[in-house]
Amino acid sequence: MKAAVLNQIPGDLEIEDISVDKPGPNEVLVQVVNAGLCHSDLHFMDAHWKHPLPAVMGHESAGVVQAVGRDVSYVSPGDNVITCLSIFCGSCANCLTGRPNICSNLAAVARRPDEKPRLSKPDGQPVDQFARLGGFAEEMLVHQNGVVAIRPEMPLDRAALIGCGVTxxxxxxxxxxxxxxxxxxxxxxxxxxxxxxxxxxxxxxxxxxxxxxxxxxxxxxxxxxxxxxxxxxxxxxxxxxxxxxxxxxxxxxxxxxxxxxxxxxxxxxxxxxxxxxxxxxxxxxxxxxxxxxxxxxxxxxxxxxxMGSNSFRVDMPRFVDMYLDGRLMLDEMISAHITLEQINDGYEQMRRRVGTRTVVDFA
Ligand SMILES: [Zn+2]
Ligand SMILES: [Zn+2]
Missing domain, CATH: 3.40.50.720 (NAD(P)-binding Rossmann-like Domain)
Known part of the structure; x- marks a missing residue:
């Protein structure tokens, strides 16, 4: 599948063919329909932050569940979902006291170092997922606690915005x-x-x-x-x-x-x-x-x-309702739609403070 990869810091994104593994027991494979360009990615591309490389960037995505692991009961293939970087373990002290956005056991939602990586290059080199998501890609393989199911009538380009900036x-x-x-x-x-x-x-x-x-x-x-x-x-x-x-x-x-x-x-x-x-x-x-x-x-x-002190499985469906009943205005926030190939231009526009939110459309 095609993905926008950061190979060096500082650096632009490169569109590459990346292999995706099959879902593990607790993982969900999402076919990405839209991804928003959030400023956080730019911090890494512009060397204000560090990240393991190479990495598929992007963390504000929405799409359709393609496949699920054997222990996943929360979503099924065909469900529309938003992904969220506030992936929660569900059992640490913060998760259990209503603060899953600052979960302290993120190792529980990642693959172990001795397991096959979720993503790899054609030569077998492991590829990291930015924010454990890697949303600038045709497919995302994520822990099930990184997705929320949403009403099917919600347009996915506007749903993507709820994945980070709006929430x-x-x-x-x-x-x-x-x-x-x-x-x-x-x-x-x-x-x-x-x-x-x-x-x-x-x-x-x-x-x-x-x-x-x-x-x-x-x-x-x-x-x-x-x-x-x-x-x-x-x-x-x-x-x-x-x-x-x-x-x-x-x-x-x-x-x-x-x-x-x-x-x-x-x-x-x-x-x-x-x-x-x-x-x-x-x-x-x-x-x-x-x-x-x-x-x-x-x-x-x-x-x-x-991330807005979120409990995103509760909050995001509410924000979807607020959009569909007219109170939350998302149409007005999207200033441009681009293809994955145009992603560096999209970030260049952001550097020049042009536009409010740019969304990638996956064909
Ligand atoms: Zn963001
Ligand atoms: Zn936790």
Whole structure:
């Protein structure tokens, strides 16, 4: 099967023919129909993070179950599924206390080193799967705890977005921060995650929703999706603008880019007693600096959010319902459809901050 492989860091993706093993007892083979381009992959291609190589990249996919292992009862061939990188073991302390998104026993959902690899090159060289998924491929062989079945009427290109960016943004608002109706919200970044956080704030009944970005076209999309106000951080001091709009800062600030500077701005834009949620993926080893006295004296809170604190088997079908009943706007978030062969162009557009979400269509 065809897949987009990262062979060196830094490096572009190369379209190669990759062999897929048969499903093991707990594995599911998915025929991929669509895959979204998420910024996280770019961190590895651009050498901000390391990963075992070679690797099939991609982690925001939806498709149809082709085959299942003998111990899989959750899905059957023909089911439509979304994959999620928050693969859970189901038995560690975090999984058992409602936090499967930070499962601490990921070895349980991978093949053992002495087993045949799931993917390999024609010469037998093992190929890693990015985020244990490897979604830029015609087929994905994943642990059954990495898929969720969805309603068949859900279009799979829009379902793919729920696989990472949408769940991360909505979940940061609904599940990590659990914002109150009427509360004020600032969202830094109007890419796939930021636009989803804006929508989460709208759906959860936030009061003022301020979207911050440096691209006017993205801010325009944010307005259509629910932002009540927009701030172009290239043109004005975003923190000062937010403080002025809200009379001192927001109840909740969400950082959805992954930059030190915007993390610190989000913190500064949250009010006395406010909460800052760090959602964006920062370059590995990056540190953020916040004034120590504000932490205790102002009772400000800094909270991390990994993949929207998801329990994705519960959350994603709800997000599908929200799309199908019209509350979650996904059509507006897709700015381009491309083929797998065009994937490097898609990432080049992302580097140049063009478009909101690009989706790969597999024929
Ligand atoms: Zn992602
Ligand atoms: Zn676990």
């Amino acid at each position: 991360t943004g909505l979940g940061a608002v609904f599940k990590t921060a659990r914002i109150e109706p009427g509360s004020t919200v600032a969202v830094f970044g109007a890419g796939g995650i930021g636009l989803s956080a804006v929508q989460g704030a709208r759906i959860a009944g936030a009061g003022r929703i301020i979207s911050v970005d440096v691209t006017d076209e993205k801010l325009e999309v944010a307005r259509r999706l629910g932002a009540t106000d927009t701030v172009n951080g290239d043109e004005v001091d975003a923190v000062a603008a937010i403080k002025e709009m809200t009379g001192g800062g927001v109840d909740y600030a969400f950082e959805c880019i992954g930059l030190k500077s915007t993390c610190e701005q989000a913190w500064a834009a949250s009010k006395l007693g406010g909460t800052t949620v760090i959602v964006g993926m920062m370059p590995y080893g990056e540190k953020i600096e916040i004034p120590g006295y504000e932490v205790f004296m102002m009772e400000k809170r800094l909270q991390g959010s990994m």
